[in-house]
Amino acid sequence: MDTLTQSVIAQTYWDKGLKYFKAGDDATTAIQNLYFDWRPPFDLNSLAAIIGALYANNYWAANQSEGQRMSVTTLAYDISAAIGINISDATRAAQFAFSRWYGLFVRANTNNSGEIPKAGTLTASPDVLVNGNSPLSPRLIITNWNQATWGPQPNLKNYAYGRAQSLNIGVSITAPTCSMYYTDAGFLPPPSSWNKVFTFDDQNPTSPFVDISGATTLTPQTRAATKDAFGVNFPGSGHYCMITAASSEFFTNAPDAGQGNWNSTTWLQYNGAAGWHNIDVSQTGKATLKFYNQDSTAERFVFEAHCVNMDEGGRVSMAVSGLMPTTEAKIHQKYQVVRAEVEIPANFTGELEVDFGKLPPNAAITFYKYWVVTKGHEHHRAAAVMRQDLRAAVNMEPVLLPMGDFTFVGSM
DSSP, X not given: OOHHHHHHHHHHHHHHHHHHXXXXXXXXXXXXXXXXXXXXXXXXXXXHHHHHHHTHHHHBTOSGGGOSSBOHHHHHHHHHHHHOOOHHHHHHHXXXXXXXXXXXXXXXSTTOOSBSSOOSOSSBXXXXXXXXXXXXXXXXXXXXXXXXXXXXXXXSEEEEEEEEEEESOSSOBSOOEEEEEEEESBSOOOGGXXXXXXXXXXXOSOEEEEOTTSOSSBOTTOEEEESSOXXXXXXXXXXXXXXXXXXXXXXXXXXXXXXXXHHHHHHHHHOTTEEEEOEEEESSSEEEEEEEEOSSSOEEEEEEEEEESOOTTOEEEEEETTTEEEEEEEOXXXXXXXXXXXXXXXXXXXXXXXXXXXXXTTOEEEEEEEEEEOTTXXXXXXXXXXXXXXXXXXXXXXXXXXXXXXXXXXXX
């Protein structure tokens, strides 16, 4: 069978799946209908992908133990229950379906292409744009697809925009919508600390996405930008994080209400429809970064400073008042890592004080926070699988899960 024929058949099943979705069929009924529609040879992976994409709201955070991600367990159960496929085969198909993002995709960095979990830096999204007091058009934002735009100005309303792409899904998205939030600079603040950003005219909490011609219906593989500018007033002249969250008729993408460390780390890595921007220019060489232990138990965390092209002989320090003594290191390499580990009390909000001196124009320093998941923890095995760390799973070694980062660069 040639590629063109395969593509036509695949589109046929996307169209049929959409018909069942619009008719109000539940997921298991749609699975049965698609199964009966399928002409040999049957492709279980494709069926799982179609159902997972169109019924995404059914599967997002559906299993508490899996956290804030599409639930492989729930989709596998639905497939097995609907058409009698053994659970092992159904699980493999569900894993395939959720190994990439179907729908509106917001990048974590410019190298992202739809893989799940997201790879590389998780908080350098080019799809979060702030342009000071200068408006931008959707056409310009889409044309300059890989251009990072981050020029926040204090004490005025900044123009802000989001980007997204209709990726992998085989049907048009008719209700593409963007929400934006900002929060204090730090490490993966919980949604309870996010500040909702309204459109520049203060009239709407969301903006539709439009394609380069201004259409609000996005065909597959279409790049899009927000039709309306958002207006964000950053209080003071400090550093801030900002978030773009995309939603559609298939995926609501509401912020997590339950919170907790497990939910936060899975949300960061597995939510393909959201992006963080945690990069800023440092003028002073000092900053305060907020951090959280969202669990009801004391947990261990690691803070790391990754130093690139900093002046030899300079110093980097990290400290948490009353909790973590100052960890300081002298710079002697072009790339150097400074590390500190600390136990943080339950339900704790703190501030990491960092001092790294004035950065040269080509220098950068990224502060990372990792959650240390130890043996005996209810999520240890899942954490090891998430990080693809077989040795940690077998030997019950600690697993480090990313809990956000923040990058400072030197001014030009």
